[in-house]
Amino acid sequence: MDTLVRTPLPHRPHLSYSMPDEFALKVSFLAGVLFVVYLFVSRYFRGDPMLDAIPTIGFSDPILSYLSAFQFNFDGVRMVKEGYEKTRPGLFKIANFRRWMVLAAGSGLIEDVRRAPDDVLSMLESLKESLQPEYTLDFLNPEDTYSTDVMRSKLTRDVAATFKEVREEFVMAMHDLIPTRDDKWVKVPIIETLQRVICRTSNRIFVGVPLCRDHDYQTLNLTFAVNVVRSALIIRLFPKPLRLIVSRMISNLPSQIQQEIEFIRPMVEERFAKIEEYGEDWDDKPNDMLMWLMSEAKGVERSVEGVARQLLFVNFASIHTTSLTLTQVLYRLLANPEYIEPLREEIDAVITEDGWTKAGIDKMHRIDSFLRETQRVDGLSLLAVTRLALRPFTFSNGVTVPAGTIVSIPASATHTDERIYPNADEFDGFRFVRLRAGKEGTVTSKYQSVTPSSEHLAFGLGRHACPGRFFAVNEVKALFAYIVATYDIKFEEGKGAPRALCIAGLRFPGTANVMFKTRQK
Numbered sequence: 001m002d003t004l005v006r007t008p009l010p011h012r013p014h015l016s017y018s019m020p021d022e023f024a025l026k027v028s029f030l031a032g033v034l035f036v037v038y039l040f041v042s043r044y045f046r047g048d049p050m051l052d053a054i055p056t057i058g059f060s061d062p063i064l065s066y067l068s069a070f071q072f073n074f075d076g077v078r079m080v081k082e083g084y085e086k087t088r089p090g091l092f093k094i095a096n097f098r099r100w101m102v103l104a105a106g107s108g109l110i111e112d113v114r115r116a117p118d119d120v121l122s123m124l125e126s127l128k129e130s131l132q133p134e135y136t137l138d139f140l141n142p143e144d145t146y147s148t149d150v151m152r153s154k155l156t157r158d159v160a161a162t163f164k165e166v167r168e169e170f171v172m173a174m175h176d177l178i179p180t181r182d183d184k185w186v187k188v189p190i191i192e193t194l195q196r197v198i199c200r201t202s203n204r205i206f207v208g209v210p211l212c213r214d215h216d217y218q219t220l221n222l223t224f225a226v227n228v229v230r231s232a233l234i235i236r237l238f239p240k241p242l243r244l245i246v247s248r249m250i251s252n253l254p255s256q257i258q259q260e261i262e263f264i265r266p267m268v269e270e271r272f273a274k275i276e277e278y279g280e281d282w283d284d285k286p287n288d289m290l291m292w293l294m295s296e297a298k299g300v301e302r303s304v305e306g307v308a309r310q311l312l313f314v315n316f317a318s319i320h321t322t323s324l325t326l327t328q329v330l331y332r333l334l335a336n337p338e339y340i341e342p343l344r345e346e347i348d349a350v351i352t353e354d355g356w357t358k359a360g361i362d363k364m365h366r367i368d369s370f371l372r373e374t375q376r377v378d379g380l381s382l383l384a385v386t387r388l389a390l391r392p393f394t395f396s397n398g399v400t401v402p403a404g405t406i407v408s409i410p411a412s413a414t415h416t417d418e419r420i421y422p423n424a425d426e427f428d429g430f431r432f433v434r435l436r437a438g439k440e441g442t443v444t445s446k447y448q449s450v451t452p453s454s455e456h457l458a459f460g461l462g463r464h465a466c467p468g469r470f471f472a473v474n475e476v477k478a479l480f481a482y483i484v485a486t487y488d489i490k491f492e493e494g495k496g497a498p499r500a501l502c503i504a505g506l507r508f509p510g511t512a513n514v515m516f517k518t519r520q521k
């Protein structure tokens with residue numbers, strides 16, 4: 001008989017993670033009505049002739065363009081593809097509810113976006129608009145981006161040094177959550193399970209043992225990320241002066257931040273005491289994200305409260321992105337089981353020679369290619385390198401967009417361009433193995449999963465390209481290889497890969513149960 005594995009519910013009664021849904025819905029409905037009226041009036045009187053020359057997908061009319069903004073939320077893949085095919089190399093625009101988005105198709109224009117300085121095309125300002133961090137993440141010093149610097153430096157530098165812990169943790173997490181034995185299939189709700197595995201494994205490097213294994217701590221970090229996105233969606237419907245009060249009414253984010261503070265307080269206080277006593281170095285000094293953040297924190301950030309917020313942000317940026325990517329990779333494998341044997345061949349050969357090491361994972365070119373190909377066809381975002389123009393910006397084709405425009409790159413359409421990827425609509429798991437082999441002796445890093453390019457934008461591009469990608473790619477590849485080497489896996493009888501859900505420019509894998517059994521050699 002199949003056993004259904006459920007991830008246990010949080011067991012600490014004093015921790016509450018639910019959103020005030022009904023109230024939030026009412027408030028957001030009212031806000032929505034007011035906001036739509038405001039937008040209709042303001043956009044009607046504020047056309048921008050600079051943008052008129054850029055072709056529109058959907059309606060150009062200021063009022064009707066709201067229909068297109070609405071349509072983009074569920075028909076984004078097709079709209080982006082249409083614009084791309086009609087204009088490449090060129091620019092096209094799609095309305096969103098606040099602004100026009102101008103999308104740059106073709107490598108020359110993508111290069112313009114990549115090279116634009118932050119004070120002209122700003123990532124921070126576009127993130128501020130979408131995530132409303134002053135009300136959701138509530139950083140003590142919003143100007144200080146030291147956690148991103150830590151990801152770029154220490155987290156990346158130590159991927160090899162921390163590999164042993166990463167592997168130890170995911171082996172234990174998989175064993176705990178997927179208890180296969182006696183040649184029986186175990187049914188696993190895959191998204192929830194991989195979220196737990198990734199949260200626990202990543203936090204082994206973020207905060208160490210035992211906190212990474214604490215179910216409530218994991219739940220807090222998993223739900224915080226979802227709450228930030230949901231709250232930001234509501235908060236941004238309101239005019240600025242009302243946002244603080246609205247954010248306090250609709251979200252439990254402040255109490256979640258407080259819970260994170262309490263989770264890490266004992267560790268942080270103990271470590272600060274050690275710094276006081278021994279300076280920056282002592283025997284057994286922990287080598288984890290928490291320690292790195294504490295070492296870099298300055299001013300108000302150098303406190304339990306400051307570090308806790310940064311830790312929540314690190315989890316926010318890393319856990320869902322990584323676990324959803326791994327889910328997509330598994331779905332692609334299950335939908336194309338002919339890849340299982342060639343992948344096992346590679347994994348078994350590498351492990352025999354190098355064991356489970358970072359150097360071994362680096363030699364798994366088929367695994368790497370499979371991941372990069374999955375990100376090409378299933379990338380989590382339809383757009384990449386989304387920026388807000390703070391000043392008028394002129395592309396190399398002479399077209400200028402005004403301040404206040406969103407500028408972005410149509411990633412999903414670029415990834416399915418036949419001129420770049422022959423048979424682009426087909427999943428070809430070893431596409432990048434061949435490209436790497438074909439270019440032996442030249443720069444082959446171009447086709448590796450960690451390398452962003454104007455043709456592969458899953459991690460963005462340029463100076464803001466994902467700083468966690470070296471960590472994430474290593475983690476996904478190692479876990480994927482481990483799953484393929486350790487288990488037989490399949491979808492439930494009679495079921496195939498679930499349809500992905502594309503909403504508001506994002507792509508989420510559908511939910512499914514996956515069957516696991518210890519590999520029969």
Ligand code: HEM
Nearest residue numbers: 317318321322325385458459460461464465466467468472
């Ligand atoms: C497979 C997993 C991941 C994917 C697909 C992903 C994707 C991305 C993308 C597309 C961007 C935007 C880049 C841009 O706009 O130019 C980004 C930025 C970022 N990512 Fe990731 N990411 C992943 C994992 C991680 C992890 C594990 C961390 C942290 C440990 C992380 C931390 C960040 C941060 C902090 C930024 C903002 C960078 C900045 O402000 O300059 N990400 N990521």
